[in-house]
Amino acid sequence: EADIYQTPRYLVIGTGKKITLECSQTMGHDKMYWYQQDPGMELHLIHYSYGVNSTEKGDLSSESTVSRIRTEHFPLTLESARPSHTSQYLCASSRVEGSPLHFGNGTRLTVT
Amino acid sequence: KNEVEQSPQNLTAQEGEFITINCSYSVGISALHWLQQHPGGGIVSLFMLSSGKKKHGRLIATINIQEKHSSLHITASHPRDSAVYICAVRSYGGSQGNLIFGKGTKLSVKP
Numbered sequence: 001e002a003d004i005y006q007t008p009r010y011l012v013i014g015t016g017k018k019i020t021l022e023c024s025q026t027m028g029h030d031k032m033y034w035y036q037q038d039p040g041m042e043l044h045l046i047h048y049s050y051g052v053n054s055t056e057k058g059d060l061s062s063e064s065t066v067s068r069i070r071t072e073h074f075p076l077t078l079e080s081a082r083p084s085h086t087s088q089y090l091c092a093s094s095r096v097e098g099s100p101l102h103f104g105n106g107t108r109l110t111v112t
Numbered sequence: 113k114n115e116v117e118q119s120p121q122n123l124t125a126q127e128g129e130f131i132t133i134n135c136s137y138s139v140g141i142s143a144l145h146w147l148q149q150h151p152g153g154g155i156v157s158l159f160m161l162s163s164g165k166k167k168h169g170r171l172i173a174t175i176n177i178q179e180k181h182s183s184l185h186i187t188a189s190h191p192r193d194s195a196v197y198i199c200a201v202r203s204y205g206g207s208q209g210n211l212i213f214g215k216g217t218k219l220s221v222k223p
Contacts (some may be wrong), residue, residue: 042114043198044215058210088153098143101211103155 003027006104013081014112021076021107023091031097032074035090037106043090048064049074053096081111117137118199118214125221131186133217135199138180145211146173146184147198155198158184189221 004025013019025032030051035043045058049068059062062076063085074093078085116137125131135144146158159166159173161182165171170189175182186193196218200211 042116042215043200043211044213045210048210073114092154092155094175098160100157100160101145101147102157103147105152105154108153 004091004093004102004104006089006107008107009105010108012110012112015080015082019078019081019109021089021091021109023070023074023076023104025093025102026072027093027095027102028071029093029095029102030071031093031094032068033094033101034058034064034074034076036062036068037088039088039091043062047076055076057080068091081109083111085109086111114214115203115212116201116214118201118217120199120217121215123220125189125219126183127190127221127223129189129221131189131193131219131221133184133197133199133219135182135184135214136180137182137199137201137202137212139212140204141177141201142204143202143220144182145198145200145202146182147200149196149198151195158197166184175208177184191221191223194220 007022032049034047037043044060046060046062047066049055088106088108090106092101094101119134148156158196170187172185196216198216199214
Protein backbone atom coordinates (compact mmCIF):
# COMPACT_ATOMS: atom_id res chain seq x y z
CA GLU A 1 0.00 0.00 0.00
CA ALA A 2 1.54 3.29 -1.16
CA ASP A 3 1.13 5.92 1.52
CA ILE A 4 4.19 7.74 0.24
CA TYR A 5 4.13 9.04 -3.30
CA GLN A 6 6.88 10.20 -5.61
CA THR A 7 6.46 11.99 -8.93
CA PRO A 8 7.53 11.79 -11.61
CA ARG A 9 8.33 8.09 -11.83
CA TYR A 10 10.75 8.65 -14.72
CA LEU A 11 12.32 11.90 -15.94
CA VAL A 12 14.64 12.55 -18.87
CA ILE A 13 15.88 16.12 -18.99
CA GLY A 14 18.62 18.16 -20.65
CA THR A 15 21.68 19.60 -18.94
CA GLY A 16 21.15 22.92 -17.19
CA LYS A 17 17.44 22.52 -16.52
CA LYS A 18 15.93 23.10 -13.09
CA ILE A 19 13.94 20.15 -11.77
CA THR A 20 11.91 19.36 -8.69
CA LEU A 21 11.22 15.81 -7.55
CA GLU A 22 8.06 15.55 -5.51
CA CYS A 23 7.50 13.42 -2.42
CA SER A 24 4.34 13.36 -0.34
CA GLN A 25 3.17 11.10 2.48
CA THR A 26 -0.25 10.75 4.06
CA MET A 27 0.81 9.10 7.30
CA GLY A 28 1.60 12.25 9.26
CA HIS A 29 5.23 11.20 9.71
CA ASP A 30 7.57 13.88 11.02
CA LYS A 31 10.72 12.25 9.68
CA MET A 32 11.42 12.21 5.97
CA TYR A 33 14.50 11.28 3.95
CA TRP A 34 15.92 11.44 0.42
CA TYR A 35 18.27 8.71 -0.76
CA GLN A 36 20.27 8.41 -3.97
CA GLN A 37 20.94 5.01 -5.53
CA ASP A 38 23.12 4.32 -8.57
CA PRO A 39 22.47 1.04 -10.46
CA GLY A 40 23.74 -1.98 -8.53
CA MET A 41 24.95 0.19 -5.70
CA GLU A 42 23.86 0.90 -2.15
CA LEU A 43 21.55 3.71 -1.08
CA HIS A 44 23.10 6.89 0.27
CA LEU A 45 21.34 9.53 2.37
CA ILE A 46 21.44 12.98 0.74
CA HIS A 47 18.89 14.93 2.82
CA TYR A 48 16.67 14.43 5.83
CA SER A 49 14.07 16.32 7.83
CA TYR A 50 12.79 15.78 11.34
CA GLY A 51 9.83 18.09 10.92
CA VAL A 52 8.50 21.29 9.40
CA ASN A 53 11.25 23.84 8.70
CA SER A 54 13.94 21.31 9.69
CA THR A 55 16.29 20.02 6.98
CA GLU A 56 19.81 18.61 7.08
CA LYS A 57 22.29 17.28 4.56
CA GLY A 58 23.17 13.62 4.64
CA ASP A 59 26.53 11.97 4.29
CA LEU A 60 26.58 11.97 0.50
CA SER A 61 27.44 15.35 -0.95
CA SER A 62 24.66 16.56 -3.20
CA GLU A 63 24.04 19.70 -5.19
CA SER A 64 20.33 19.37 -4.56
CA THR A 65 18.28 21.29 -2.03
CA VAL A 66 15.14 20.39 -0.09
CA SER A 67 12.36 22.17 1.75
CA ARG A 68 9.82 21.12 4.39
CA ILE A 69 7.08 23.69 4.60
CA ARG A 70 4.36 21.14 5.28
CA THR A 71 4.60 17.86 7.18
CA GLU A 72 3.37 15.81 4.26
CA HIS A 73 5.54 17.33 1.54
CA PHE A 74 9.33 17.06 1.06
CA PRO A 75 10.39 18.14 -2.46
CA LEU A 76 13.94 17.91 -3.76
CA THR A 77 15.24 20.50 -6.25
CA LEU A 78 18.19 20.53 -8.62
CA GLU A 79 18.83 24.10 -9.81
CA SER A 80 20.92 23.04 -12.81
CA ALA A 81 20.85 19.38 -13.78
CA ARG A 82 24.05 17.68 -14.97
CA PRO A 83 24.69 14.18 -16.38
CA SER A 84 26.37 13.29 -13.05
CA HIS A 85 22.94 13.66 -11.41
CA THR A 86 21.64 10.68 -13.38
CA SER A 87 20.49 8.23 -10.72
CA GLN A 88 17.48 6.90 -8.84
CA TYR A 89 16.13 9.09 -6.05
CA LEU A 90 14.11 7.45 -3.28
CA CYS A 91 12.04 9.25 -0.67
CA ALA A 92 11.20 7.65 2.68
CA SER A 93 9.47 8.51 5.94
CA SER A 94 9.20 7.13 9.44
CA ARG A 95 6.95 7.87 12.39
CA VAL A 96 9.66 8.12 15.03
CA GLU A 97 13.30 7.15 15.48
CA GLY A 98 13.44 3.39 15.56
CA SER A 99 10.26 2.72 13.60
CA PRO A 100 10.30 1.11 10.14
CA LEU A 101 10.95 3.20 7.07
CA HIS A 102 8.28 3.61 4.38
CA PHE A 103 9.65 4.16 0.89
CA GLY A 104 8.19 5.68 -2.22
CA ASN A 105 8.59 3.99 -5.61
CA GLY A 106 11.44 6.27 -6.58
CA THR A 107 12.18 8.69 -9.41
CA ARG A 108 14.59 7.50 -12.06
CA LEU A 109 16.33 10.62 -13.38
CA THR A 110 18.36 10.75 -16.60
CA VAL A 111 20.17 13.97 -17.51
CA THR A 112 21.34 14.11 -21.11
CA LYS B 113 35.43 -2.07 2.27
CA ASN B 114 31.76 -1.41 2.95
CA GLU B 115 30.70 -1.60 6.60
CA VAL B 116 27.79 -3.84 5.55
CA GLU B 117 28.54 -6.85 3.39
CA GLN B 118 25.94 -9.15 1.89
CA SER B 119 26.33 -12.59 0.39
CA PRO B 120 25.70 -13.88 -2.10
CA GLN B 121 25.51 -10.95 -4.54
CA ASN B 122 23.32 -12.96 -6.89
CA LEU B 123 21.21 -16.02 -6.19
CA THR B 124 19.15 -18.17 -8.52
CA ALA B 125 16.80 -20.75 -7.03
CA GLN B 126 14.09 -23.11 -8.14
CA GLU B 127 10.57 -22.56 -6.91
CA GLY B 128 10.06 -24.26 -3.56
CA GLU B 129 13.68 -24.06 -2.43
CA PHE B 130 14.75 -22.76 0.99
CA ILE B 131 16.81 -19.59 0.58
CA THR B 132 19.29 -17.92 2.89
CA ILE B 133 20.78 -14.45 2.41
CA ASN B 134 23.55 -13.31 4.72
CA CYS B 135 24.55 -9.91 6.08
CA SER B 136 27.70 -9.11 8.04
CA TYR B 137 28.52 -5.72 9.49
CA SER B 138 31.54 -4.22 11.18
CA VAL B 139 30.06 -1.47 13.38
CA GLY B 140 28.14 -1.51 16.63
CA ILE B 141 24.48 -1.26 15.83
CA SER B 142 21.19 -0.42 17.49
CA ALA B 143 19.02 -1.97 14.76
CA LEU B 144 19.21 -3.92 11.52
CA HIS B 145 16.73 -3.67 8.67
CA TRP B 146 15.91 -6.08 5.89
CA LEU B 147 14.37 -4.43 2.83
CA GLN B 148 12.98 -5.77 -0.43
CA GLN B 149 13.47 -3.78 -3.63
CA HIS B 150 11.25 -4.71 -6.56
CA PRO B 151 12.44 -4.55 -10.18
CA GLY B 152 10.57 -1.27 -10.59
CA GLY B 153 12.67 0.30 -7.83
CA GLY B 154 10.19 0.57 -4.96
CA ILE B 155 11.39 -0.60 -1.54
CA VAL B 156 9.40 -2.40 1.13
CA SER B 157 10.56 -2.76 4.71
CA LEU B 158 10.46 -6.46 5.68
CA PHE B 159 11.97 -6.53 9.16
CA MET B 160 13.61 -4.33 11.74
CA LEU B 161 15.35 -6.22 14.50
CA SER B 162 17.89 -5.70 17.23
CA SER B 163 18.05 -9.21 18.68
CA GLY B 164 16.83 -12.75 18.20
CA LYS B 165 14.48 -13.72 15.42
CA LYS B 166 11.38 -12.43 13.66
CA LYS B 167 8.98 -14.27 11.36
CA HIS B 168 6.43 -12.98 8.90
CA GLY B 169 4.75 -15.52 6.66
CA ARG B 170 7.45 -17.39 4.75
CA LEU B 171 10.16 -14.96 5.78
CA ILE B 172 12.38 -15.35 8.82
CA ALA B 173 15.09 -12.93 9.95
CA THR B 174 17.68 -13.71 12.58
CA ILE B 175 20.46 -11.66 14.10
CA ASN B 176 23.52 -12.54 16.18
CA ILE B 177 24.78 -9.34 17.77
CA GLN B 178 27.99 -10.91 19.14
CA GLU B 179 28.96 -12.22 15.69
CA LYS B 180 27.70 -9.08 13.90
CA HIS B 181 25.71 -11.21 11.50
CA SER B 182 22.14 -11.50 10.29
CA SER B 183 20.36 -13.90 7.96
CA LEU B 184 17.17 -13.65 5.97
CA HIS B 185 15.49 -16.97 5.16
CA ILE B 186 12.72 -17.59 2.66
CA THR B 187 10.88 -20.89 2.93
CA ALA B 188 9.05 -22.44 -0.02
CA SER B 189 10.35 -19.76 -2.40
CA HIS B 190 8.13 -18.52 -5.21
CA PRO B 191 8.85 -16.55 -8.42
CA ARG B 192 7.14 -13.52 -6.84
CA ASP B 193 9.96 -13.47 -4.27
CA SER B 194 12.32 -12.40 -7.07
CA ALA B 195 13.74 -9.05 -5.98
CA VAL B 196 16.81 -7.43 -4.50
CA TYR B 197 17.08 -7.94 -0.74
CA ILE B 198 18.93 -5.20 1.11
CA CYS B 199 20.43 -5.27 4.58
CA ALA B 200 20.87 -1.93 6.37
CA VAL B 201 22.13 -1.10 9.84
CA ARG B 202 21.69 1.83 12.15
CA SER B 203 24.93 2.40 14.01
CA TYR B 204 25.07 3.44 17.67
CA GLY B 205 24.40 7.16 17.85
CA GLY B 206 23.31 7.21 14.24
CA SER B 207 20.02 8.66 13.11
CA GLN B 208 17.15 6.56 11.81
CA GLY B 209 17.57 7.88 8.32
CA ASN B 210 21.33 7.62 8.19
CA LEU B 211 21.42 3.88 7.78
CA ILE B 212 24.41 2.07 6.33
CA PHE B 213 23.21 -0.03 3.43
CA GLY B 214 24.57 -3.17 1.85
CA LYS B 215 24.66 -3.44 -1.94
CA GLY B 216 21.88 -6.00 -1.93
CA THR B 217 21.40 -9.62 -2.98
CA LYS B 218 19.60 -10.13 -6.27
CA LEU B 219 17.32 -13.16 -5.98
CA SER B 220 15.75 -14.85 -8.97
CA VAL B 221 13.32 -17.71 -8.33
CA LYS B 222 12.58 -19.84 -11.40
CA PRO B 223 9.25 -21.66 -11.79
